[in-house]
Every structure is written in structure tokens, then in C-alpha cells.
Amino acid sequence: MLGEIYAWLEAEMNAKLLAKPPAPSYAELVNRLNEELRRTALPPALEEGIRIQLARALASIIELRVRKIAAELYQGREPRDLTAEEERLWGSLKRVLEMPAKASGRYEIVVFLDKFPIISTSDFKQIGPFNKGDLAKIPTEDARELEAKGVVRRFKLT
Missing domain, CATH: 1.20.58.1030 (Methane Monooxygenase Hydroxylase; Chain G, domain 1)
Incomplete structure (x- = not known):
């Protein structure tokens, strides 16, 4: 054998x-x-x-x-x-x-509040690592989750 x-x-x-x-x-x-x-x-x-x-x-x-x-x-x-x-x-x-694509397919711009390692987004992409102040375009779902954890602030043009 x-x-x-x-x-x-x-x-x-x-x-x-x-x-x-x-x-x-x-x-x-x-x-x-x-x-x-x-x-x-x-x-x-x-x-x-x-x-x-x-x-x-x-x-x-x-x-x-x-x-x-x-x-x-x-x-x-x-x-x-x-x-x-x-x-x-x-x-x-x-x-x-x-898997069908996310219905919204929406992205948002976020600013990182501190250094952060590479992340895998909900659309199966790896991005990063990030430094404090870096901007990134990420899926809305991820932006909300990271903002709730205090990692990013969603960037809004007003």
C-alpha cells in the first residue's frame, strides 16, 4: 500500500x-x-x-x-x-x-482613522494595507461595518 x-x-x-x-x-x-x-x-x-x-x-x-x-x-x-x-x-x-452579485453594487469612499491591515471585502477583493488618512472605495456593506468598529469614517461630500 x-x-x-x-x-x-x-x-x-x-x-x-x-x-x-x-x-x-x-x-x-x-x-x-x-x-x-x-x-x-x-x-x-x-x-x-x-x-x-x-x-x-x-x-x-x-x-x-x-x-x-x-x-x-x-x-x-x-x-x-x-x-x-x-x-x-x-x-x-x-x-x-x-452567487449573484450584490443587488446594490454600491460603493463608498472611506477614510481610515489609523493603520489597518489588508482586508477581504464583501465583493471578494483584497485591498490594503492602509495608513491613517488613506482613502479607499469599498462596498457600502463593508464601509458601514468598518465605521461601526471605529476603523473608518465614511467620506461624504457636502
Whole structure:
């Protein structure tokens, strides 16, 4: 089983797109690994070492695959050969993309009252960081929230 996991890791490292997983889900794969280790009489220290190696290899696979899924998302393509867990992740990402735009689509100018780090706005943009006195055009919803927290003052021309 260790060889199968390392072969999958190698396939993921060498392919631009997702490699075909050896099981339909990570959960099923882990169950198979546990069952195989139960059937094999190994000294506890050796079994623990194998489990650590498997966990590291799986973590590397997951990291590579999530990066590839994100790349597909950014390029507007739907990835293939997903595990069940990745299908759920992909479904969530697609729902975010399919969300209707805010009805108002309104923005306001705000002035920052002090230094403030990068923020993610309600329209999914990252802006900042800001210094005291900086002006920014942000969604009305965010402007109201930040003003209520004393971070900004909404800029009004009168």
C-alpha cells in the first residue's frame, strides 16, 4: 500500500492536471491502509513509522491536488478525477462563483482613522494595507461595518 501511495504522489508531482486517485475517497483509502496494517504483524515502532510516512505522503498529495483544483478554478475549467472530499470542496467553490452579485453594487469612499491591515471585502477583493488618512472605495456593506468598529469614517461630500 505504501508503494501505491508513493506512486500516486509521484503521478501528482509529474502531471499538470489531477492524477487518477487509487480510491474514490481519502476516507476509503485510509480505511484500506488501516485494514492492511491490522493484518500485518509489525512491531509497534515500525507500524508507527509507516503511519507517519503515509500521513506525510497523503498530506503532500492533498496539498498538490488542492493547488491544481484552484488552478482549474482560476482558469474557468472543471477538474476531473476528484475524490469525494474534493468533489465537496469543488462544489462549494462553484457555488461561490455562481452567487449573484450584490443587488446594490454600491460603493463608498472611506477614510481610515489609523493603520489597518489588508482586508477581504464583501465583493471578494483584497485591498490594503492602509495608513491613517488613506482613502479607499469599498462596498457600502463593508464601509458601514468598518465605521461601526471605529476603523473608518465614511467620506461624504457636502
